[in-house]
Amino acid sequence: MRxxxxxxxxxxTDELAHMARLAHESAERASVALVGSDLTAAYEVFALEEQVQIEHAKCEDRSVILLALEAPVARDLRHVVTAIQIADDLLGVAAALSRVADVVVRRYPEPVALxxxxxxxxxxxxxxADMAGTVVRVxxxxNPPRDRILVPRDETLDRLRAQVADAASDAGWPHGSAMAIDIAMLAHHFGRCADHSVRIGQLIRFFHTGIPLYAQVEG
Incomplete structure (x- = not known):
């Protein structure tokens, strides 16, 4: 039985790794779609989200069966519960990237921003996309490092997001409200991807060390 x-x-764990690779690929294709107003890449992001949804359902089903039939305790219980939460976060990454692709499709053939x-x-x-790649690796x-944050926040990313959002909400914005809303939403969706990625790193560290998420402070 054991x-x-x-x-x-x-x-x-293998299903989670596959979900992470799909989410990373989706982040890369979303970047291509955004930078080049690439409709094909945008639709690939949609397809990848569907694949992540399928893998999420598999993880969820397997986790429920393990909890219901095997009654795991201690580290094994932490493994299963953490896996469920990581799967949810990976699904959140894929969903946010699909919203990015939505903006590209809606504005096509025009660029999303100037x-x-x-x-x-x-x-x-x-x-x-780099953060999603880090998630795949961790x-x-x-045996990931036990004494440091596994998926650190990107301060440059946060700064750029704030600058983009501020520019779109400026009273002197000259490009119309529709583009301003789209740009603000893009900043939000990318922020959600970053948040999910950081949380996945925290969850993996929790699994390996038992350190709760609230106690994991970046040095």
């Missing part, structure tokens, strides 16, 4: 349970836990904001949005989207790591 061997079967261990196999199920490994399968759960210079210099388009350049700033490109940098933001690239930073979010989920796959057998």
């Amino acid at each position: 061997t079967k349970f261990s196999i199920e836990l490994m399968a759960l 210079q210099p904001l388009s350049e700033m949005l490109a940098e933001i989207s690239g930073a979010v 989920i796959a790591a057998q």
